Amino acid sequence: MAFRPLEVWNRWAIQILLLLSLGMHVLLLPLAGIRRRRAPMLLRVPLWLAYHLADTIGIYAIGLLSLSSAPREHRLMPFWAPFLLLHRGGPDSIGAYAFHDNQLWLRHLQLFVVNVMAVTYVLYIHLTRGDAFLAMAALLMFAVGVAKYGEKVAAIRGGNKNSIRSSLTKQPTAGRHHHVHHWDHGLLPNKAAAGAAAVDEEEAYLRHAHHMFHMSKRATVDSWLEKDPEHHTMEMLRALRKQDARGMWAFAELQLSLLYDVLYTKAAVIHTWPGYLLRLASSLAIAAAAFLLFRFSGRDDVDDDVVDVVVTYVLLAGAFVMEVASVMNALGSSWTYAFLCTTRWSSLRYTALCTGRWDRLRQLVKTIHGRSDVSVRRWSGEMGQYNMFHFCSRHRRAHRPLAGRIAMAMGFEDWWNRKHYSATANISDELRQELFRYVQRLTETGLNSQGVIRKSWGQEALERDDKGLYERIKRDRNLGVEFQEGVIIWHIGTDIFLARSRSGIEEAAAAGGGGGDDAAVAAGLPLVVKMIRTLSNYMMFLLVNHPNMLPGLAQGMVYRRTCENLSDRSKTHQQGGHVISREIIGTKLREMFCLQDGPASVVPADSHVHELANKVYEEMPKYSQSVPRLCYANGVAVELLGRVKEKGVEAVLRLLRDVWMDFVVYAANRCSRESHAKKLSSGGELTSVVWIMADFLNQEAYARQKD
Structure with a gap:
């Protein structure tokens, strides 16, 4: 007999949808937490699909149940409707998918009301003349489903900015x-x-x-x-x-x-008395519903369909196991520690904390998970990297990757260029140390009473080195009128300076082998150069991929025009030097199928970057409407190269490092708080960590000044 999908769907559609709904719920359990740290697209896409398909499947299944006549041999079908509400509630590890969900919580409330009314209708039309014990079991599950789905809506509302502000005044x-x-x-x-x-x-x-x-x-x-x-x-x-x-x-x-x-997540509503009691009551209610259904319900003259019985067992078992796991995870969470410390029930606090019982429970939960809860919570330490010279020296080549050609044909060239020519770099311990010192020093006097940086971007670092230097750079407009314009100018100027100083830096580092304090300083120059490149490429990565994480007006047009200027010079240089014709076929094939070619990728590109940077410097472009920013970038490089003759390459490299740290701190401080909150859903950014660090140190300085 031939397999006929349509007949299978017509007969088992509701059962299939219920199992799919449960499957989406189960799939969200391991996937929901990946957003806390930066996750690859391969994992984010299934998470997005599971989150939204859970809603779609639930609505469609409720509609089918409301239209189904539920024949006698399928008497369990009405019992399944509340499970769709339970699944809509989702696991504890995910509430809102994106920040705008919290702002649009009323839409989720509307969907909640509509779904509850639909399930109520399903129960009414199927259970009014049915088995009393089946009705009792269904009503128990209905109460659990409404409570769990309502909790999700409450969690989404709790993530709204107004709700957070209100909680601070009421707490x-x-x-x-x-x-x-x-x-x-x-x-x-x-x-x-x-x-x-x-x-x-x-x-x-x-x-x-x-x-x-x-x-x-x-x-x-x-x-x-x-x-x-x-x-x-x-x-x-x-x-x-x-x-x-x-x-x-x-x-x-x-x-x-x-x-x-x-x-x-649902943390704000879970770790309250109603949240803990709901989890305990839900587990007991599911067990009671199963007992009522299979111990007392049913009639001798009706045999339940085997598939229906199996589906019901799977739904009950899945719901019970996940509720028990929810209870354990909630009790073993660090949020429970905070709850116990603030509860008015001193006897509960003593029993749980002073005897060490809660600590043992937390260790048990961490052992079951097989990992430390704290390590999973930490930022990934990855910084995006994007280099304009690298991009402009490569993206117009004849051997464009195959995937890039497909993206270009489909109209996704800009998206492909942003992703393909970006990379990631891990922040070093040395860079963490330097950023911390810079923020610590800045919060002493550099912020006003509202925690906002007083000076312009780069000003603090430049004035600390030489006040006249800042005035000179400002007069020549080499810092840019807008912050993002300044990032573009200094990013290009930095690469030009490093390309022109390459031999001097290598000589200074080599001279460090003689010993002494000066030798130790010189030996650390490669590390300083690495910090400069990492910070410069990181700020360009934000400008290209996440401009909302930077303050001020977006400068997309300036960026694109500057890219065109650099690409034109790169194309002329490559044609004159016959660079492409000398590459071996194997390299072309590797690049043809390369999915990522960022500044930190395995494909060598430093030579092209230095060659293009030297070409721009030697050309000395003048300001014009068609070449708006290269002259300013050249001005930065000329100023820095001039200071090398006065103070030495070591001093200038440290000045340049401080300028880029000032750019990072300024971006972190002046970026909108909403942008920081939005970015947390995809792993967060270095600027977000710097923002919160500076805020705490500033609050300490502010409180200390009042004393």
């Missing part, structure tokens, strides 16, 4: 400040009280991040600094300034992770 002082137990004061872990489990360093950072999380929420909604921080909060703010770079970075990254929990 009592004790609830804001005492998310830490008495033996955990101080940033590094102390010895636990008698009977309590020892706390490792990262766990201590996480607990103290909870303690000060209200400050991160204030920063997110642009609320005013706390007027009178409590004694414990002031102690911890002072301890933050005394921390080394590693500790401060860990603290800032964990603050962003907690903010991610509030915006994109």
Whole structure:
């Protein structure tokens, strides 16, 4: 007998949709957490599909159930309707998919009301004349489904900026400040009280991040600094300034992770009395529904369809297992620690914390997961990289990758160029250290009372080196009128300077082999150059791929015009030097099927970058409407090369590094808070970590000045 898909669908459509709905729910469990750290497209696409297909499948299945006549042999079909509401609630690890979901929470509320009314109608038409025990089991599951789906809507509403701002005004002082137990004061872990489990360093950072999380929420909604921080909060703010770079970075990254929990998971509604009780009641209700259904329901003259019974068992088992897992994960979460520290039930706090029972439960949950909860929460440490010289020296070649040709034919050339010529680089410990020092120094006097940088981009670093240098660069418009224009100018100028100083840098580094302090400084020059390139390429990556993460007006037209200017010079240079004709066939084939060719990729491109940079410098282009920014970039390079003769290459490289750090800190501070919040759903950015770090250090400086 031939397989006929249409007949199978007509007969088993509802059963198939129910299992698909459960499958989407299960698929979201492992995929939901990948957004906390930067995830590849290969994983983000299934997550997006699962999140939205869960809604679509649920609506379609409810519609089919409302139209189905449910014959006697399929009497279990009405019992399935509440499971569609349960699945719509989704796992605890995902509430809103994107930041705009929180802002449009009323739309989710409308869908919730419509779906609940539809399931109510299904139960009414099928159960009014049916089995009483089946009706009781269905009503139990209906209550669970409504509660779980409603919780998701409440979580999405809780991630709204107005809701966060409201929670800060309504939450009592004790609830804001005492998310830490008495033996955990101080940033590094102390010895636990008698009977309590020892706390490792990262766990201590996480607990103290909870303690000060209200400050991160204030920063997110642009609320005013706390007027009178409590004694414990002031102690911890002072301890933050005394921390080394590693500790401060860990603290800032964990603050962003907690903010991610509030915006994109159900943490804000789970870790409350209603949230814990709902999970316990849901597990018991599912077990009771299963008992009523299979122990008391049914009649001797009706045999349930075997497939229906199997589907029902699968739905009940899946729901029960996930609810039990939800209870365990909720109780073992660090959010529960914060909840226990602030509860008014002192006996519960003593029983759970002072005896060490909660610590043992948390260790058990972490063991089951097979990984540290704290390490998963940390920022990935990856910085995007994009280089204009690299892009312009490669993208017009005859051997364009095959995928690029397809993208161009389909009208996606701009998207392909952004992705194909971008790469990632891991932030080094040395760069973390230098950024921390720069932020620490800047927050002493460089921010106003509202935490906003007083000076223009690059001004702090240039004036610290030489006040006349800043005035000269400003007069020549070499910093740009808009921030993004300044990034383009200094990005090109930096590459020109590094290309022209290449031999001098190598000689200075080689001279460091003689020993002494000067030798140690010279030996570190390659590391400084790497920092400069990494920061310069990172800022260009943001400008090209995420311009909303940068302050000021977008400069897309200036960027495209400058790319055209560089590409024209690259094309002329390659044709004159016969670069393409000398490449071997194997290299062409590799590049033909290359999916990524960023500045940090395995395909060598440094020679092309240096050649093009030297060509631009030697040409000395003048300002014109057709070549608007190359003259300013050349001006930056000329100024820096002139200072090499005065102060040496080491001093100029450190100045250039400080200028790029100032660009990063300025972008972090002046970028809209909403942009930082949006980017958390895809792993976050370096600028977001710098923003939260600067905000905490500024609050400490502000409170200290009041004392």
